[in-house]
Amino acid sequence: MADRGLSERGAGTRALILDTALAAFAEAGYRGTSVRDIATRCGLTHPALLYHFPTKADLLMAVLDRRDDAEGRAAGFDELRGRALLDELVGTARRNADRRGVVELYATLSAEATEAGHPAHAYFVERYARLRETVGRAYTELARAGELRPGIVPETAARQLVALMDGLQVQWLLDPSIDMADALAAHVAAQIA
Known part of the structure; x- marks a missing residue:
């Protein structure tokens, strides 16, 4: 039961990071956005964000894939x-x-x-x-x-x-x-x- 709670919390944190990154990338582009800024907006430390997405490029691709998956499935x-x-x-x-x-x-x-x-x-x-x-x-x-x-x-x-x-x-x-x-x-x- 504890593992399930950790898994759900981790999924929630990932979703928060992806939503926040989408907004940040939309506002300032990829180059104008820092991972530290995204972490701060999420209320996370920089290492905590890197635990979920080791590089800024990984984060960008996860944002794009999540959006495409949601849009494609919905339609x-x-x-x-x-x-x-x-x-x-x-x-x-x-x-x-x-x-x-x-x-x-x-x-x-x-x-x-x-x-x-x-x-x-x-x-x-x-x-x-x-x-x-x-x-x-x-x-x-x-x-x-x-x-x-x-x-x-x-x-x-x-x-x-x-x-x-x-x-x-x-x-x-x-x-x-x-x-x-x-x-x-x-x-x-x-x-x-």
Whole structure:
């Protein structure tokens, strides 16, 4: 019974660290955030935080993985097909309007991670490749069903949609009156026959 209490407390501490790190990375980026600052915000010592996450890069990757796991599971994203997948992306944009910290984190880190030496570089390269492939599959399914307007190339449409999502997020961060979901929905609707 004591081991279970320690395990639950450890899981709670990890969750606190990850939530705090997400907010800190979103505010100041990876380079502008120190592990000591995150530990202080959590009410932990620096060594206590390092017990759970031995390096800052480990902490960053755990934050990104936790967010992706939660988002992907909630949507059942990998199982969606055709229009349902595109509609889910619109839904993600709608949900993101209530999660400024997550949007800031991705906008900041994806820009920082363009440098090959950044700890999240490989993560973002893989994430974008996987997202383009998944969205491209949805467009291909729509094309095969005769549901895409003439002249729309699935692979190109996938790259455009991913770029539009990211660009809308940056614009929304600068001007929260922008409705990311409505703009994305209008784009998708214009492509459907």
